[in-house]
Every structure is written in structure tokens, then in C-alpha cells.
Amino acid sequence: MSAKAARFPKTPAAIGLTLFVIAWMVLVIILPLANVLFEAFARGVAPYLTSLAHPDAISAVKLTLLVAAIAVPLNAVFGIAAAWAITRFEFSGKGLLLSILDLPFTISPVISGLVWVLLFGAHGWFGAVLQDAGIQIIFALPGLVIATILVTLPFVARELIPLMQDQGTDEEVAAVTLGANGWSLFFRVTLPNIKWALTYGVLLCTARAMGEFGAVSVVSGHIRGLTNTLPLHIEVLYNEYDSVGAFAAATLLAGLAIITLILKTFLEWRFAGELAAHRKH
Amino acid sequence: MSLIVSNITKTFDHFPALTDVSFQAEPGEFLALLGPSGSGKTTLLRLLAGLDQPNTGTVQFDGIDYLALNPRDRRIGMVFQSYALFRHMSVAQNIAFGLTVRPSKERPSKSEIKATVERLLKLIQLEDFGHRYPSQLSGGQRQRVALARALAINPRILLLDEPFGALDALVRKDLRRWLRQIHDETGVTTIFVTHDQEEALDLADRVVVLKSGQIEQIGKPVELYHRPQTEFVFDFLGSSNPAPARVDGDTAHFDGFSVPVISATPLNGQKTTRFRPFDTQLATEGAGFKAKLVSVLPAGPSLRLELKGADGTLYEVHQAHDSNAADLKVRDTVYIRPTKVYAF
Structure with a gap:
């Protein structure tokens, strides 16, 4: 109340x-x-649909979805692990870990992309080794994924930590004394208690992962049909004065944002009590 | 099948939470761990449940080294002050939890689990509440469900950590009586932590009094009350008044009168003895500690009077409602005479 x-x-x-x-x-x-x-829709519906059906646009949408499909689950797993460690164990350096967790929020996304180029690019620290091994990270899918992971790292953890702190460990301790092993503890006690906050965090994380421009731009190389995500695709079209194409693609991202907003509002309204951001007591 | 706790010591960052604690709980016994906050009673309970490990000492149950057992293998039913019910499970699911998480080989069948849940719901008098969720229950109901959940695993020992701490006075008293009844029906060895001396003395077969991580006294409530072995136990179990006296064996000599003295060992010499508010007589003249009446609290089973001695000592004295004390007025001078005193 x-x-x-x-x-x-x-x-x-x-x-x-x-x-x-x-x-x-x-x-x-x-x-x-x-x-x-x-x-x-400045020139009607037909040009709008034509530009969305262009192979480069379709490839950009697919790549964006693929990057998000890899980055978001990894961040969800990390977020749960980090929230668990921070709220369930006492260890020195916890405060520092929390501050570092926020770093992706405060750092410029360009830096978040650049660090990977400096590490894995052709002239980076591991550039030569990777080249010899025939592994391409920068200007390829892996680069897009790790840059996205870095930028969206805190979303899930940040959503879970206050909630799990608030809920405390009593239920988990009770489960252990009742004979639960780690597996049942997590899937039958912890996860059900955090599921809506987790959904909320994943939602924010997905929205950001799909819309990310800066970090992805640095590691992408802007190879059309190959390493251009939707935001990068928009930029390319816009720079080529294809404003209908650029804005048509932009409607997809904007639509995504509105869907996210609706889902987010629904979660906040329906599960207010189970979300850290809107605690009822 | 008794629980034997021997020489347990536990320190947190050099702070000694428990020092050389030893006691034994007999099969089916109802034992209270009584002490103020910070006395180490909850730490002790956590060690028994396996949620923490002591630095030294042993815990044995029925000859098994309990410290070597994982908490989930100890079969200790624990009840928390905060109830710790699983909020996303119904009452029935909560009670069944300990059975449903067993490995498939040891898990009872669905119908057996259902029967156990129904039996326990009946025991806690919440037969029609199985489908409800914890948030739909009152505090007292939640604690009853928590107890049923702990009993469902057929525990070797039941541990209760301030189980009534979050409940209001009336519910507390009700649940207390009910808990004792459940214990007598199930016969589970029960250890229960409280800082409420009345609760401990009312409920337990024996009470272990803890102070700063050390055992002050172990005994039946009646022994504790009538034969306290330390000043701490005496003061903790009720209101106490100081009375400097010359003690000579079983008699305490005051200025103008003498009374019997109760002590664990024969004492001699100058001592600050203590007496209970109700072991007193009040008179307007004669021998006794001269004091001025500060206030009268008439609500309760007896009149409670607060008095201030000539040297500033504060006294609490209880007298019957129909005694002469009822006529006293604030600032009247009276003489307090204890009828018996305790010395340590």
C-alpha cells in the first residue's frame, strides 16, 4: 500500500x-x-513498401534481430548471475562491482565500440593472432554482438538487484532447509519471484540492443547487406538522400519503440508490486 | 535421538557471537533459547540449521555429526519470524514444497503428498485455505502455514526463530498455546528462539538463557524463576529492585529488619541483593527503605507503584488493588520492606 x-x-x-x-x-x-x-509516406504507400522490401533493408532487419537474439539472452543470464551474487553473497569490492556495472550507462557508446576495435581490429592487440586463425570479429557479426552486449549489459542486472535486495533471502533459506537443491531453489523459488522484473529488464535490454547506433557503428564497417543493422541502414540511406527509404526504415524502429512502451506500461500496471522500479511498500 | 551441542564457538570478524556453548535437547523436548538481542540465539539456530558453520564445537543428533551434513539433508524444519512463505505458491503448494523437491526416488506419490497436505491443513485449522495465497492470509495464519510447511518434511527437529515476533499481543498468546498443543500432538523435538521471557517460561520444558554468546543458565521455567543463578537471569526474567544488605548465610540483614535470602551458593558479607516488586510490603511507618511515591499505575492484575528512595534509587512495587496502598497519594512517604531477596 x-x-x-x-x-x-x-x-x-x-x-x-x-x-x-x-x-x-x-x-x-x-x-x-x-x-x-x-x-x-511522403510519396505514398507503394514507395514505402518498396523500400522496406529492398534486400538491404531485409538483411538489416534480420541482422538486428540476430544480434539482439544473441546479446539479450547472454545479458539476461549475466544479469541474473550478477544480481544473485550481489544480493545473496557478501564479498569485498561489491560497491566497486556495482559502479562498474553502471559504466556502460555513463560511457559514450562510441567508446564501447572502439574498445573492441582496439582489441580485436586488424591493428589491435589480438588482431594478428585472430587474423592468423582466420577469425573475424570486427566488421562482422561477433563484433556487433559484443559491442551490443557491452552497451546493454546493465539493464537486466539493474532491474533485478533492487527487487532481490527487497525480497531478501528468507524464502531461499526456507527452501534449502526444506531440502531443495540449487536447481529447484532457482527454478521454483527465485525465478518465479523475479520473473516480471526479469521480463521488464529483458524488454528494456532488447529495445536498446535493437536501437543501438554508436557502438555498433564503430565495429560494423557498414557493409551493406552484411554488417548493417537497422539503425546503420537508416544512416546509409539518409546520407544517400533516400529520405523515403530512411524514414520507412525508421518507422520500423519507432514502431518497435512504441511496442516496447506498450509492453512496459502493461508490465508496470499489471505487476507493479513485483517490479523493483515501482515497489508498493 | 537427542540433540547434543558441544562447545560451540562462533566469531564474526573477531566479534565472539557464541562462546563455548553446550546443551542437550532430549527427544520430544520443547526447548527455548532465551536472551536479549545480540545474545547469539539466532546465530545458534542458524548453526543448527546448517546455514552457518561454527569455528569450533560439535553438533550431534542421534549419533550423526550434523555439522558434516548439508543443510538440505539435516531434515530440520525451520520457521522464521518473517514467515518466509513462497509468495507465488498457494498454501497447499507451500506445505507440499519440502516433499515435491525430493529426488524422484524418495518423493512420495502425488496422492500421498495430497493426503499429507490435507492432514496438515487440518492440524493448523486452515482446511479451506489450501488454494489461497500467502498475501491473502493474516499474520497468524501465515505463521501456521509456515509451521505446517516445516512439519511436512517430518523433521527430526523443529526450529522456530522468534515465530511470534511480528504478531500482535492477542494473536501471539493464542498461537503460543496452539503451538504447545501441536508440539504435544506431534512430539517433535522443538527449539525455539525468543527474547520474550514470558513466552519462554510459558511454553518451554526447559529454557537456555543466553547472554553475550554465553549460556547463563539452563533449567525448567520454575527453576529459572525461583532459583536464578546469576544476576542477569534474575533481571531478565522480571522487574528487579536493588537492596544493599549484609548477607549471613540464608538471611539478609537490613537496617531494622531481616529477611530470607535465596542464593545459588551460601554467601556472606556485604551484597547488593535484589527483590521482585511483588515480594514486598508497604507501610507508612516502621522499618524499611524510605521512599516517596512517584506514580501509581492502576491498570493490570495488581497496583504498580513507582517510588523514589531518599538516595535516588527507583523502586517498582506491586500491591493488591484492595490493599492499603490504594489510599496512597503521589509524594506520600512510605517504607518498602522486601519479604525475600535474591543474592548472587
Whole structure:
């Protein structure tokens, strides 16, 4: 039960401030998004569909989905492991680990891409070794995946840690005394308790993984039909003055964002009590 | 099949949580671990459950070295102050949990599990609540479910960690009586941690009093109450008043009167003895500790009077509602005479 917050009186200043916030959001979010749709259909529906059916566009969508399909599950596994370690065990350096976990949020995505080029690129530390072994990481799928993983690393863990801290270890300890082994402990006690927060974290992680531009741009090499994800594909088209193509592809990303928003709102509304971000007590 | 705890020592970062603790729980016994917070009673319970390991010492049950056993193999039913029910499982699923997580070879059949759950639901008088979820239950109901869940694994020992700590006074008392009844029906050796001396004395066959990680006294409630061996036990089990006296064997001599003294060993010399608020007589004149009445608390089974001695000592004295004390007024001068004192 949340205590009812004391309400501010409705003064002209309060009304003015609210109107300002709404106007600002229309100006910087709603209008530009509407413009994406407008530009995409500027020459009608047929050119819109044609540009989406272009092999490069289809390949970009497939690659984006593939990268997310690899990066998100790995981040989910890592997120659960990190949240478990941080909330269930005492060890020195925990604070440091938490700060490092936030690093991908604060660091520029360009750096998150560049570090991999410096490590695995042709002139990077391991460049020669990898080349001899015939393994290509940069300008290929593995590079896109690790860059995406780095950028989206904290989403799941950050969602789970406060919730698991809040829930405490009592239920798990009880399960152990009742004879549960590690496996049943996790799948029958821990996971059911965190499933909605996990879904929420995975959702945010997926949205970010699909929309990521900066880090992916550095490691991609922009090879059309091969290493261009959807955001990179948009840039290429835009730079070539194919505005219908660029905005058509952009509607896909924007659509994805709106679906994410709807799912996120649904989760927050339906499972408020089980999400760390909206604790009820 | 007794539980034998020998010479347990446990330190946390050089802080001694338990020092050389030894006791024994007989089969079917109801044992209370009583002590203030920080006395190490919960640490001791966690060691028994296998959630922590002691630095030195042994724990044996029926000849088995319990410290070598994994917590999930100890078959110890544990009940927590916070209930720790699985929030996403129904009451019936909670109770069945310990049986359903057994490896398939040892797992009872579905119908056996169902029968066990029904039997336990009946025992805790929640027959129609099997399909409910913990969040739909009151605190007292949740704790009963937690107990049923612990009993479902047919535990060798039942451990209860401040089981009634989160409940209000009336429910507490009710559950206390009920717990004792369940224990007498099931006959499970039960160890139960509390900081509430009334709860411990009411419920337990024997009480282990802990202070700062060390055992102060082990005994039946009546022994503890009437023959406390240390000042701590005396003070912890009830209100206590100080009384400096010259002790001479079984008699304590005060200025103008003498009373019997209770002590573990014969004592002689100048001692600060102690007496209970109800082992007293009040008079407006004569021998006794001169004191001024500070306040009268009339609610309760007896009149509770707070008095302040000439030297600043505070006394608590209980008198019958129909005694002369009822006529006293605040700031009246009275003389307090203990009828018996304890010395350590």
C-alpha cells in the first residue's frame, strides 16, 4: 500500500509548469516522431513498401534481430548471475562491482565500440593472432554482438538487484532447509519471484540492443547487406538522400519503440508490486 | 535421538557471537533459547540449521555429526519470524514444497503428498485455505502455514526463530498455546528462539538463557524463576529492585529488619541483593527503605507503584488493588520492606 502523497494546491504556477512540460514533450518527442511517419509516406504507400522490401533493408532487419537474439539472452543470464551474487553473497569490492556495472550507462557508446576495435581490429592487440586463425570479429557479426552486449549489459542486472535486495533471502533459506537443491531453489523459488522484473529488464535490454547506433557503428564497417543493422541502414540511406527509404526504415524502429512502451506500461500496471522500479511498500 | 551441542564457538570478524556453548535437547523436548538481542540465539539456530558453520564445537543428533551434513539433508524444519512463505505458491503448494523437491526416488506419490497436505491443513485449522495465497492470509495464519510447511518434511527437529515476533499481543498468546498443543500432538523435538521471557517460561520444558554468546543458565521455567543463578537471569526474567544488605548465610540483614535470602551458593558479607516488586510490603511507618511515591499505575492484575528512595534509587512495587496502598497519594512517604531477596 502506498501512502497517499500530500497534494500541492493548484496554483497558476503549478498549472503553468504542467503546461510547459506537456508542450515541451510535444515539441521534442511527439512532433519529430510524427514527422518520421509523414516523411516515410511522403510519396505514398507503394514507395514505402518498396523500400522496406529492398534486400538491404531485409538483411538489416534480420541482422538486428540476430544480434539482439544473441546479446539479450547472454545479458539476461549475466544479469541474473550478477544480481544473485550481489544480493545473496557478501564479498569485498561489491560497491566497486556495482559502479562498474553502471559504466556502460555513463560511457559514450562510441567508446564501447572502439574498445573492441582496439582489441580485436586488424591493428589491435589480438588482431594478428585472430587474423592468423582466420577469425573475424570486427566488421562482422561477433563484433556487433559484443559491442551490443557491452552497451546493454546493465539493464537486466539493474532491474533485478533492487527487487532481490527487497525480497531478501528468507524464502531461499526456507527452501534449502526444506531440502531443495540449487536447481529447484532457482527454478521454483527465485525465478518465479523475479520473473516480471526479469521480463521488464529483458524488454528494456532488447529495445536498446535493437536501437543501438554508436557502438555498433564503430565495429560494423557498414557493409551493406552484411554488417548493417537497422539503425546503420537508416544512416546509409539518409546520407544517400533516400529520405523515403530512411524514414520507412525508421518507422520500423519507432514502431518497435512504441511496442516496447506498450509492453512496459502493461508490465508496470499489471505487476507493479513485483517490479523493483515501482515497489508498493 | 537427542540433540547434543558441544562447545560451540562462533566469531564474526573477531566479534565472539557464541562462546563455548553446550546443551542437550532430549527427544520430544520443547526447548527455548532465551536472551536479549545480540545474545547469539539466532546465530545458534542458524548453526543448527546448517546455514552457518561454527569455528569450533560439535553438533550431534542421534549419533550423526550434523555439522558434516548439508543443510538440505539435516531434515530440520525451520520457521522464521518473517514467515518466509513462497509468495507465488498457494498454501497447499507451500506445505507440499519440502516433499515435491525430493529426488524422484524418495518423493512420495502425488496422492500421498495430497493426503499429507490435507492432514496438515487440518492440524493448523486452515482446511479451506489450501488454494489461497500467502498475501491473502493474516499474520497468524501465515505463521501456521509456515509451521505446517516445516512439519511436512517430518523433521527430526523443529526450529522456530522468534515465530511470534511480528504478531500482535492477542494473536501471539493464542498461537503460543496452539503451538504447545501441536508440539504435544506431534512430539517433535522443538527449539525455539525468543527474547520474550514470558513466552519462554510459558511454553518451554526447559529454557537456555543466553547472554553475550554465553549460556547463563539452563533449567525448567520454575527453576529459572525461583532459583536464578546469576544476576542477569534474575533481571531478565522480571522487574528487579536493588537492596544493599549484609548477607549471613540464608538471611539478609537490613537496617531494622531481616529477611530470607535465596542464593545459588551460601554467601556472606556485604551484597547488593535484589527483590521482585511483588515480594514486598508497604507501610507508612516502621522499618524499611524510605521512599516517596512517584506514580501509581492502576491498570493490570495488581497496583504498580513507582517510588523514589531518599538516595535516588527507583523502586517498582506491586500491591493488591484492595490493599492499603490504594489510599496512597503521589509524594506520600512510605517504607518498602522486601519479604525475600535474591543474592548472587
